[in-house]
Amino acid sequence: MMHIEDKRQQKIYEIVSIVRLASLLFSGIIIFAHFFNDGTTIIYSNEKYFSSLSVGLSICIMVLIFGLWSFSSKRNLLMKHFKSAQTIENLVFILIFSILIVISGANTSQYKFLFLFIIITSTIQAGIKQGIILASVSSLIVLSIDLAYAGSESVNKNFENDLILIGVFMLTAWPLGYYVKVENEYREKLSHLANIDGLTQVYNHRYFHDSLKNELKKARSSGYPLSIILMDIDYFKHYNDLYGHQAGDEILKNIAMILKRNVRKEDIVARYGGEEFAVILPNTTEKEAVSIAEVIRRDVEQTKFPGEENQPNGRITASIGISTFPHKAQNEVELIKSADDALYRAKFFNKNRVESYYSILEELKKDIEAEHIDLITSIKTLISVINAKDRYTYGHTERVVMYCRLISDKLGLNDVDKKTLKYGAYLHDIGKINIAKEILIKRMPLTKDEWETLKQHPANGVEIIKNVDSLKKVIPLILHHHERYDGRGYPGGLKGDEIPYLARILTVVDSFDAMTSNRPYNTRKTYDEAVEELKRCSGGQFDPVIAQAFIEVIQENKDKLDII
Known part of the structure; x- marks a missing residue:
């Protein structure tokens, strides 16, 4: 809607500029008619020829300058934001027209109607108030010229005749201004309804x-x-x-x-x-x-x-x-x-x-080497692509990061391990970028081939970040967050303490959130149901010590946590 209004204003500026440009050209004709028509000859002397040439060139330059000014974006911007610029432009035109009237006969001039140009364009552009003001100023100038140049005439015929012209000025400004006002109110109402x-x-x-x-x-x-x-x-x-x-x-x-x-x-x-x-x-x-x-x-x-x-x-x-x-x-x-x-x-x-x-990525930028800083932008893009494929992955990643912060304090991790766990939680599913959307959001059980494809995402994730020295400590979390404590996980089939400690933490958190979230292929469990599942799988899928610590975290913070 703003774009439409800007275009409308641009069209008004163009119309006004064309009319004012035409008035300048008309003014040029008046000047030529006054200076170079003596009623007896059309052959000029050298002196008069050069005089006419200089005046003509002056008019052409003036018209050219105003033409460029009228259709420049700078002019339109000034007119839009600074009322003083529009006022100055109006005063310049009034001054030009007043001078033309004086030199073309003053009170007897037949060109007093020139003021209609500025009255009409200003009313269209600025409304009834501006139109009435300019009509009044123009009327005052016309009547002042009549009185000043009346001489010793007992009856000022020009003054009487110009009273009719003043009426025309006012009748032009008022109805046109009123129309502009009604049109603006109607447009504002439509704009209101549209916005x-x-x-x-x-x-x-x-x-x-x-x-x-x-x-x-x-x-x-x-x-x-x-x-x-x-x-x-x-x-x-x-x-x-x-x-x-x-x-x-x-x-x-x-x-x-x-x-x-x-x-x-x-x-x-x-x-x-x-x-x-x-x-x-x-x-x-x-x-x-x-x-x-x-x-x-x-x-x-x-x-x-x-x-x-x-x-x-x-x-x-x-x-x-x-x-x-x-x-x-x-x-x-x-x-x-x-x-x-x-x-x-x-x-x-x-x-x-x-x-x-x-954003964890903003924090990560502080720790990463300068030559790999562009990778953070790439990772952010990759995660956005994954989110577009599977909205669950986005929400899941955010929740896993939050859970990891809570259990980090519970387990008394040092600052380095807390940071590593947090980064690992954020990046653990980045390898899903290579997994087809149809597999990620499939509602039916995965086929054997599809399951094998999905199991590749930890290794895929490692490939993305393996060359970044500051992320070396995160690699074990990405690679092994699907290992099981009993050795039946993937990709390495690691068992017990063979699984990196932080990866074991991530496994518990990752699984808990998966159980308590809506997934295409399973029914969401309640917190209590998920806690019971953690207990049942302790020593099998999960490290029992870590699982118990996380259960305590959930029970301590249950009133603060919620799932959308």
């Missing part, structure tokens, strides 16, 4: 993307940060299922009101889709965005909604993700994706919380 979500009365998804592109341009040119908020209503489907979509619509309306009353005037609130809302925060740091988001979250939590007592957490709440340009993202796609990742993390940790975007 506003009909249910919540905040901006819609399309307007959000248009505005984000525009605000990113401003942020890049100014050097100021730009933050966005993505917010999702927790358990909204549950509420809709209990009370119906009409009740759910009322919740959405109230949430939109909460957002609007807690943001600043320059912020842009939009319904992003379904039960998701987005807020663009111009010139806002991550810290400031977190503060605004926390105010919104608390307001939602403290607002009383009908039927909220039957929600899983006893009230209507919202989870919020935040990202900031340029610190966390470099473009529109990265900004939205990173905010969505932060929202996902907020939903994972028991919902009703605010999370800023955090």
Whole structure:
């Protein structure tokens, strides 16, 4: 919609420029008619010839300069953002027309209608107010010339005649200006309908993307940060299922009101889709965005909604993700994706919380050799491709990283091992880039050949990072996270302590999340069911000590964890 409005303004500038250019050409004709027509001869003396040549060249140069100025993008930009530029241009034209009228007969001049050019173009461009002002100024100039050059005439015929011309000036400015006003109001109403979500009365998804592109341009040119908020209503489907979509619509309306009353005037609130809302925060740091988001979250939590007592957490709440340009993202796609990742993390940790975007890859950049820094970008791209193939892999990776952080503290790992486990958790499925999407998301049991293909992903992952010295310690985790404590795993069939310690930790965490997640080929287990499975498989699939430690982690943090 913004693009359409810009094109419309461009067309208006072009029309106005053509009319004003025509008025300059008309002015040139008046000058020639005045200076070089004495009514008796058409043959000029040398002196008059050179005089006419210089005046003609001056007019041509003036017309050429204005022509270039009229159709330049710089002129249009000035006219759009600086009203003073338009005012100066109008005054220049008024001055030119006034001089032409004086030299072509002053009060007897037949060219007083020239002011209509500037009245019409300014009214079209700026509206009724500007048109009436210019009509009044033009009228005052015309009448002043009539009075100043009237001489000793007892009856000022020119003054009387020009009163009719002044009426024409006003009647041109007022109806045309009123039409422009009505057209602008109608256009604004259509724009409002096109940009506003009909249910919540905040901006819609399309307007959000248009505005984000525009605000990113401003942020890049100014050097100021730009933050966005993505917010999702927790358990909204549950509420809709209990009370119906009409009740759910009322919740959405109230949430939109909460957002609007807690943001600043320059912020842009939009319904992003379904039960998701987005807020663009111009010139806002991550810290400031977190503060605004926390105010919104608390307001939602403290607002009383009908039927909220039957929600899983006893009230209507919202989870919020935040990202900031340029610190966390470099473009529109990265900004939205990173905010969505932060929202996902907020939903994972028991919902009703605010999370800023955090990437392990950014931390990894600090530890990796300079010559391999480009690999991080490549890894990020590979993971994005895997996510596009299989949404489960993305969520699974994020959850495994979080679980590994929790068990690292439980097991008392040193800082180096904590970091290695975290990187291994993030990269352990990177080898799936070579696995066909049909295999990753297949709902039926895999064939023998498909299973053999899937089992290659640990070795494939090692191939991707094996040349990076700073990731050497991560290789055993990627390669052996599917080994079993009883020796019946793959790819090496390692047993017991033969399996690297951190790989044994990753195996427990990886398996637990697989059991408690929705997969195409199995039914999701509850936390309690998965804990029982860990107990049953201790000493067989899992290291019993690590399995017991992880069970304790789950039981200690059960009230803080949630699965989407």
